[in-house]
Amino acid sequence: MTYINRMLAPELKDSLQECVDCPIRHRAVCARCESEELDALDRVKYYRSFQAGQTVVWSGDRMDFVASLVSGVATLTQTLEDGRTQMVGLLLPSDFIGRPGRDRAPYNVTATTDVLMCCFRKKPFEEMMVRTPHIGQRLLEMTLDELDSAREWMLLLGRKNAREKIASLLAIVARRDAAMHLRKAKGKLSLDLPLTREAMADYLGLTLETVSRQMSSLKRDGVIELQGKRHVIVPDFDRLLEEAGDDSDGGLPE
Amino acid sequence: MTYINRMLAPELKDSLQECVDCPIRHRAVCARCESEELDALDRVKYYRSFQAGQTVVWSGDRMDFVASLVSGVATLTQTLEDGRTQMVGLLLPSDFIGRPGRDRAPYNVTATTDVLMCCFRKKPFEEMMVRTPHIGQRLLEMTLDELDSAREWMLLLGRKNAREKIASLLAIVARRDAAMHLRKAKGKLSLDLPLTREAMADYLGLTLETVSRQMSSLKRDGVIELQGKRHVIVPDFDRLLEEAGDDSDGGLPE
């Protein structure tokens, strides 16, 4: 069953890191998953890996599998004819890819780092969804969450200025980072951006130059510190949230 | 059962207009809906109406019901502290409001015209979802569709210019209009905008002045004709789609 875990047992999020890192150890961690159904699914799963920069599927292509991201970072993007591109999804380990009930991918899926995916053919997966309501329910829950974050993202794209956009992105990454690794060095928070400046720009609806300038500006103003280009230190998370302009006081998960 | 129909029977979309307009006639139209479960649900449903401009729920408020929009237009909006607001959902008749499993509304829901909603208390609705997998499946399908349109919307917000945004919105409204009324006067297509210029601006991440200017510009260039402020005639839908800059050749549903 392994990587399907997040779909089945939300309360297992804490042990997710273990699940993801070590399929073998996982059975010990997650007793709930020991059903025959899942064993059956386990038998039809297979793995695919992609190198950084590789495209998993192109928008419009047939996609006869669903998958769970095991490691690495992938993005969903949409493009206009002239090449303008907008990221519409950022996939981190344990995120779900694909959708039961449709067989063409509506977006480009691209690996931005080296990526490992755990795949299931769509048909057996769908059959199991019918037999095991748990899975459908969990999938609904995950989809509703995604819809919520898509809508927050829309607020960002439509109404925030460049500085707020950058700060928001950093806060989002910090939060997701923290949710997975719980790596928070006493007040000072540090995070690795899994994105190039260009990918950040595509996330935020900006150009890479503007991203770069705003990163420099936030650094000048002491909101962040930079070690290298990708490693960011956040001395004061609340300050960052202020810069993000967000209404909701969404602190870090403890 | 009436308004829950869209959730249960996607193939009934054609008869939706009848369902929505006339609850009484509906039973005749939709044989599939005559189950005991639904009768039970039918017994706990109730109606609420709102006047144009009224707020149905504020973001963060308790929301102990789910609902189906019977008539009128409602919007989901998010705001920043300083009042900048972004529309994140546009609800037309038969759209679903609320989400099982959460009890606080994550957005403002506002009636932009007079609105009638068919409501169900959340608890009995959720119980029925457990007993009737159909409903959960349908809800998943609808949520996935919403996620898709949210993501197209993100492309619009992040990467389209003002003219393309306006053209896209008109195309979207035209499509949804057509899907419901099938009102297409031989080539020439006419539609009523259910939104003020300000609401359009909030949809598109623009100011109302820019919306107004671009409408005028599209009119000057013969892409649209205006009768009054809200009634739009589209002489050539393909031309409009070109202006929208969209890759996908999403014609009108026939």
Add this chain to the structure above:
DNA sequence: ATATATCCTTGACATACATCAACCGCATGC
């Protein structure tokens, strides 16, 4: 008929961000 409010349009001007271009730092390869 006159007032008032709402929604919309248009103009003049300001500015945030995009565009174009040069250059830096650091790999990798010959």
Add this chain to the structure above:
DNA sequence: GCATGCGGTTGATGTATGTCAAGGATATAT
């Protein structure tokens, strides 16, 4: 050693859209 490429930074300049302001059209109320 030096070239080449990639990701990133910074500067000069342009422009699309925001901002501020005035006024038009229509409806409702007095």
